Amino acid sequence: MTAQLDHVNGRTVTPEPRFDPIALAKAEAIRTQAEAEAKALSIKAEGEAKAAQLIGEQEAEKLRLQNARASMKAEAERAQHEERMAKLEASKAEAQAATERAQRAAAEEAERADAQEKEERRAEAVWKWAARGIYAAGMALAAPIQFLAFWDPERVFMVSAPILLEGLALSLAAGAAWAVAHRRDVKPFRVGIVIAALIAATVNVWHGVTDPSIGMNAGIIGGIASLSGPCVLMAYEHSLAQKRDGIPSWRERRDEERRAKVQQAEADRAAAEKEAAEKVKADEKRAAEDAAEAEQKRKDTDRQNAHQKVWEVAEAMRSARGLPFVTEAIWSEAWYRVTGSKVVGITPEIESGSKAAAARMKSASEMPILGPFAQVESQKGPHADGADGRRFNGGTPPRRVAGDTQPLSPLARKQAVLEQTTRKPSEEQS
Numbered sequence: 001m002t003a004q005l006d007h008v009n010g011r012t013v014t015p016e017p018r019f020d021p022i023a024l025a026k027a028e029a030i031r032t033q034a035e036a037e038a039k040a041l042s043i044k045a046e047g048e049a050k051a052a053q054l055i056g057e058q059e060a061e062k063l064r065l066q067n068a069r070a071s072m073k074a075e076a077e078r079a080q081h082e083e084r085m086a087k088l089e090a091s092k093a094e095a096q097a098a099t100e101r102a103q104r105a106a107a108e109e110a111e112r113a114d115a116q117e118k119e120e121r122r123a124e125a126v127w128k129w130a131a132r133g134i135y136a137a138g139m140a141l142a143a144p145i146q147f148l149a150f151w152d153p154e155r156v157f158m159v160s161a162p163i164l165l166e167g168l169a170l171s172l173a174a175g176a177a178w179a180v181a182h183r184r185d186v187k188p189f190r191v192g193i194v195i196a197a198l199i200a201a202t203v204n205v206w207h208g209v210t211d212p213s214i215g216m217n218a219g220i221i222g223g224i225a226s227l228s229g230p231c232v233l234m235a236y237e238h239s240l241a242q243k244r245d246g247i248p249s250w251r252e253r254r255d256e257e258r259r260a261k262v263q264q265a266e267a268d269r270a271a272a273e274k275e276a277a278e279k280v281k282a283d284e285k286r287a288a289e290d291a292a293e294a295e296q297k298r299k300d301t302d303r304q305n306a307h308q309k310v311w312e313v314a315e316a317m318r319s320a321r322g323l324p325f326v327t328e329a330i331w332s333e334a335w336y337r338v339t340g341s342k343v344v345g346i347t348p349e350i351e352s353g354s355k356a357a358a359a360r361m362k363s364a365s366e367m368p369i370l371g372p373f374a375q376v377e378s379q380k381g382p383h384a385d386g387a388d389g390r391r392f393n394g395g396t397p398p399r400r401v402a403g404d405t406q407p408l409s410p411l412a413r414k415q416a417v418l419e420q421t422t423r424k425p426s427e428e429q430s
Contacts, residue, residue, distance in 0.1 A: 124240075131236035135173070138229030139166050142204055145222035148214055149207035165203060169196035169230040176234065180241040190238075193230045200226035296325050303331065310338045 146162030176189035201223035208219010303326070304311045314326045314334035323330070335344045341351065 127236055127239075131232045134232045135170075135229035138225035139170070141225040142166060142200060142222045142229075145204050145207065145214060145218055146200070149203065149211060165196065165200040166226070169193055169200065169226075172196055173230055173233045173237070176237045180237050180244065183244070186237065186241055190234055193234050197227045197230040300326060307335075310334050313337055 143162050143166055146165060147159060150158045150161040152158050172189050172192040176186050176193065178184075179186040179189055204222030204226055205219045208214045208216050208222065211219075303314075310331075311326075311334075314331050317330050317334055318326050321330070326334075332342075332344050336342050339347050341347065
């Protein structure tokens, strides 16, 4: 039985609230949960802000790199364009210079050809008129002698004999000129010129010897005059015919023979050099073949002595396939057939030893560290020497408060509730 006083000294007394630990624990839990949620939200917001900042920095860096790459690409394209334009300008300038050089060379060649043609025409004109002048001078010298030789008052008609003799050579020379101009055979005219000139010269010499009024000297000079004029004119016509027919002169034939000799010498030297190069190449090939054959014999001997079983199989495969020697492909296949290993040189013993060594290395690298450096030992209390083995905690474990760890996710909470509900009946049964 309890008594309650509502009034004390005439005043109403308000009852004091009683201490309620459950409510206090709930309030503490609510406060702790609110702090944890606030801290979680703060951490989340800070993390999102940092993430946003990092994303922004990454985007800015990406944009900067893109801009830098675009700028570099633009600079490279500009440089390439400038280089192409410079090359194009250089090629244009070079082509223009080459064109100008070709034009200058063509102009110079045309000038040289024109000058040479003019010189040829001048020389030909001089030669023609010189030949005609010599012919005229010879006739002027030989005709009076012949007129004196054939003059006879009783036979006046004999005065036409010199005209016949000298005119015959002249008419035949004109015929030779006609033959040259019309590309006809000029040889008969030349033979006739020589015969007519010889007859006239013989008559002059004979009259000079037999007629004292003429004299031997005049006869000989008259004979020479009768021969020289037609011969010089014939030589002129001959040279003109050779030029028109394209017949090379003696000097041109000599130069052509010299060029042919030089070309033949160069061809012989090139052939000798080619033959020497082919000989050197053949010698190198033969040496390489001999070296390869010696190396193959060394391999065969070594394999036969060191791996007799594999060699027997390889030799059987070589013989069956009709090959001259055991190739690398045959040796690899024979090694696989005998040892079961696709790697030449690896046997089952070597493979098993290698795997055992690998297993030992793996166990040695993954086993825990024992001793003062072990992680377990480092978390223990003070050692025998008084030193604290715990790392980075100041010697005293820090006090854990609510919010140190992230709250469980909704799925983890549901899983915990399910585990608790399934654990309680089992505990009651036990």
